[in-house]
Amino acid sequence: MIHKLMRSKAEPGVVSESAHTVAGAESPATPAETSAPHKNGATAISTNGTQPSLSLRGICKSFPGVLANDNIDLDVFGGEVHAVLGENGAGKTTLMKILYGVYQPDSGVIAFKGRETRIQSPNAGRRLGIGMVFQNFSLIPALTVVENVALFLPSYGMFLSRRAIARQIQEVSDKYGLQIDPKARTGDLSLGERQKVELVKLILARAEVLIFDEPTSVLAPHEVDGLFRVFDELKRDGYAVLFITHKIQEVLQTADRITVLRHGKVVECTPGEGATADHLVAMMLGIGVPEVVRNTQMRQHSANGAAVEFRDVWTAEKNDPRGLHGVSFHVMPGEILGIAGISGNGQQQLGEVLLGLQRRRSGSVYLFGEDASGRSIASMLDAGVAYIPEDVLGMAMVPTMKVEENLVLGELQKYGNGGIWLDRKGMRRQVDSTLSRFPLKLAPLDTRVEHLSGGNIQRVVLARELAMSPKVLMAYYPTRGLDVLTAETTRGLLMECRDNGGAIVLVSEDLEELFALSDRLVVMYQGNIVGEFQPESASLHEIGLLMTGHHM
Amino acid sequence: MEYRSTLQQAYGFAFNLTAPPVVRSLFAVAMAFVVFGLLLLAIGRDPVEAYTKMFQGTLGSKLGLSEVGVKMIPFVLTGLAAAIPARVGLINVGGEGQLYIGAWAATGVVLYLGVGQIWLMLPLMAAAGFLGGAAWGAIAVFLRNWRGVNEVITTLLSNYVAILLINVFVFGLWKNPDGFGYPYTADFGTEAILPALAGTRLHLGLVLPVIAVVASYLVLTRTTWGYNMRAVGGNPEAARRRGIPVGTYLVIAMMVGGGIAGLAGMSEVAGIQHHLRPGISNNLGFLGFLASWLAGHNPTGIVAASFLLAVIIVGGDVLQFSGNLPSAAMFILIGLVLFFVLGFRRLERATA
Structure with missing residues (x-):
């Protein structure tokens, strides 16, 4: 059935049938061979449309207490974009790690180009021709793009000249419109650019199956479209693209075939054409998504003055693009201030200046009318400031500690018996009672956070920061990594917090979310606020232009 | 299971990866003593005799214990x-x-x-x-x-x-x-x-x-x-x-x-x-x-x-x-202990 579908999809005109077949896996490549795909117009990978590049049968993988993958069958063909869709914890990432050799399946068979194989390690996966672009990239920030790519091509040893690699990077970059500067220091690149470097690495290493694990989560909206154009190019050149995501819109936009996972099982494998969002949501969640009632009535703000106010805050010289350049804004209690902008335009500095993590060069910050400079972080938190950072695992969680311990991180003094001795039972009681009133379900409290999936980590942070009904909330991408249902619940929680008088600064790249939630909307570009809107009267187009540096 | 390397298999077989950490550490230490024993054999010493003397001299007497x-x-x-x-x-x-x-x-x-x-x-x-x-x-x-x-x-x-x-x-x-x-x-x-x-x-x-x-x-x-x-x-x-x-x-x-x-x-x-x-x-x-x-x-x-x-x-x-033996030889044994204990700990993490 699946094979038939594929055959109809892989028309001979689209999929190239070049005579030159890359044997990237078996023979160590030489520089001349590596450039072959480009000389042949990168059409070197042959596909006949009948044999899947990669095929899984009956893959099972369990972790203590969880059956992460339950009897999974999957075929990926050269020349197709195959989306694996599922909510947090559906088993997507586990499956990908099995494909890449990070995990070994408990049972089941993997075949690469029809030959049964074992992928014992990521190295083995790479030798076969399976490449993976992880959510967290594996580039060394201090090295240039060329050096990073060279590191990934061990068969060349240290003797291949930088110029040759740079030329190859340039060729791939030009071919796919990636606009990579081979000499750039990787640490200076945006996340989107780093993702492209990862892709170039894999192409030069002659991967034929390219796995993207939630690739759009780090991208700005316009970059997402760029990535999808690259997908199309890759497809045309016969690469198999496996695209892991929970974003239905993106799947509908790009995928030739869609495999839906739920609770570790394949619930459906369907062609992309003709699939509908409603249907996919239903398959993914097993239920329909409830409508969140938007409460737009709560717009009257108390007259007691702003909860947070920035007055002409500078953190960098005028010619330094990173940092704030004279930012002034305020948030009233009971208001959600949306901040639109492509990440890296000063949003991060807003919160860090507020907490006092980053020094100001000039300007002042007021919390409930009082100058907040020089206050300790602890006193800011005590005053009711909550913070959902942009990188939850790196900035909000201690991965080696349990969920419960992370929920009370920094608040242990509340559970001290006579100040010092920790009252664990009291702590557990308190946590339980707080969570019982919290609508999101968390992973078991005794699980270590490092074992949780991205969405489950996000839930823990949300629970910690939202359950105590904060007075001021800095929320960066609060629904990032969450499935549709949880994201809706979270938006509801934000509005509830607002309705209880909380002042929320909402930073997001998801314009729809910003429009739906914000009472006021400002746009940040290069460390400045370049526009302020009422969401009712603003247009996506207008804001999109401002975000990308166009003046009106 | 079938995907694991031989060493992991042997280890997994011996302890099924569920043994308490203490038992696993003792196992690693024992391996270090075995390898050091082989080393002694290789240079023509009798490991049984050496270990016997070593343990008698330390744990077998009041003076040894006190030292x-x-x-x-x-x-x-x-x-x-x-x-x-x-x-x-x-x-x-x-x-x-x-x-x-x-x-x-x-x-x-x-x-x-x-x-x-x-x-x-x-x-x-x-x-x-x-x-x-x-x-x-x-x-x-x-x-x-x-x-x-x-x-x-x-x-x-x-x-x-x-x-x-x-x-x-x-x-x-x-x-x-x-x-x-x-x-x-x-x-x-x-x-x-x-x-x-x-x-x-x-x-x-x-x-x-x-x-x-x-x-x-x-x-x-x-x-x-x-x-x-x-x-x-x-x-x-x-x-x-x-x-x-x-x-x-x-x-x-x-x-x-x-x-x-x-x-x-x-x-x-x-x-x-x-x-x-x-x-x-x-x-x-x-x-x-x-x-x-x-x-x-x-x-x-x-x-x-x-x-x-x-x-x-x-x-x-x-x-x-x-x-x-020169007492400095003991640093080889200490090195082996460290190697096995830390090595097994890594292995556990990799298989967990």
Whole structure:
């Protein structure tokens, strides 16, 4: 059935049938061979449309207490974009790690180009021709793009000249419109650019199956479209693209075939054409998504003055693009201030200046009318400031500690018996009672956070920061990594917090979310606020232009 | 299962990966002894005889046992000196130097504050030893907090500074005028000596590691400080953003660690040497560092690891004495133990 579908999809005109077949896996490549795909117009990978590049049968993988993958069958063909869709914890990432050799399946068979194989390690996966672009990239920030790519091509040893690699990077970059500067220091690149470097690495290493694990989560909206154009190019050149995501819109936009996972099982494998969002949501969640009632009535703000106010805050010289350049804004209690902008335009500095993590060069910050400079972080938190950072695992969680311990991180003094001795039972009681009133379900409290999936980590942070009904909330991408249902619940929680008088600064790249939630909307570009809107009267187009540096 | 490598399979078969960590550690240690035995065979020695002598000489007699205890005192203390900073993510390789400075400070009390009362003298010396070690450790952590200097480098190098500093004193100002030119301080009076168990060298300094282990265990596992220390060690950025004073925790943990190493120095001069001279430590600080890593920085585990190291070291002396092996050969065995214990720990993580 699946094979038939594929055959109809892989028309001979689209999929190239070049005579030159890359044997990237078996023979160590030489520089001349590596450039072959480009000389042949990168059409070197042959596909006949009948044999899947990669095929899984009956893959099972369990972790203590969880059956992460339950009897999974999957075929990926050269020349197709195959989306694996599922909510947090559906088993997507586990499956990908099995494909890449990070995990070994408990049972089941993997075949690469029809030959049964074992992928014992990521190295083995790479030798076969399976490449993976992880959510967290594996580039060394201090090295240039060329050096990073060279590191990934061990068969060349240290003797291949930088110029040759740079030329190859340039060729791939030009071919796919990636606009990579081979000499750039990787640490200076945006996340989107780093993702492209990862892709170039894999192409030069002659991967034929390219796995993207939630690739759009780090991208700005316009970059997402760029990535999808690259997908199309890759497809045309016969690469198999496996695209892991929970974003239905993106799947509908790009995928030739869609495999839906739920609770570790394949619930459906369907062609992309003709699939509908409603249907996919239903398959993914097993239920329909409830409508969140938007409460737009709560717009009257108390007259007691702003909860947070920035007055002409500078953190960098005028010619330094990173940092704030004279930012002034305020948030009233009971208001959600949306901040639109492509990440890296000063949003991060807003919160860090507020907490006092980053020094100001000039300007002042007021919390409930009082100058907040020089206050300790602890006193800011005590005053009711909550913070959902942009990188939850790196900035909000201690991965080696349990969920419960992370929920009370920094608040242990509340559970001290006579100040010092920790009252664990009291702590557990308190946590339980707080969570019982919290609508999101968390992973078991005794699980270590490092074992949780991205969405489950996000839930823990949300629970910690939202359950105590904060007075001021800095929320960066609060629904990032969450499935549709949880994201809706979270938006509801934000509005509830607002309705209880909380002042929320909402930073997001998801314009729809910003429009739906914000009472006021400002746009940040290069460390400045370049526009302020009422969401009712603003247009996506207008804001999109401002975000990308166009003046009106 | 079928995907695992042979070694993992053998290990998994033996323990099904569900055995308690203690059993798995013992297994790793046993492997180290087996490999060392093969090594002995290879150079023509009888491993059974060597091990028999080694264990008889250490665990088989009162004197042997007491010597094991004598060695355990500094191992446990310098082990904790590495383990407590490790909880907040600091790597303290400076136990050796902190021990020397502790010994120096305790000796200073004897030389300048001789009070004549043993019940006053010994606590004063211990306090001085603790403060000396703490101050020495503080240098490294302040450099780290202010200038971002890596504490591994500073603690490691400050060991040599400490050792040379001792030389300055014992070759100069503090040299015993009646010592025939030897670089020793004058022998301590009885009021400054930790009393020993009759007929052995096992001295009252034994109470120091006991108190230190119990206190460390309670603080690390039962108090809010212990939790916060783990948070600081696990992710300082997240801890800072949740209002935990990260810098303060780093300073206190390093100073307490240094102080405990300083206690080891006090216990060595007051319990074993009875004067200060160069070379009092002979790698006690580094061996404690190994004990801490063997034990995964766990206070009770450090006691077990120190016991093992003490048996190996004292056993090595026995073997050297009976002409079987140079005692330095024991460092090969210690190396193997470290290799297997840490290696298996990695393996467990990879298969978990």
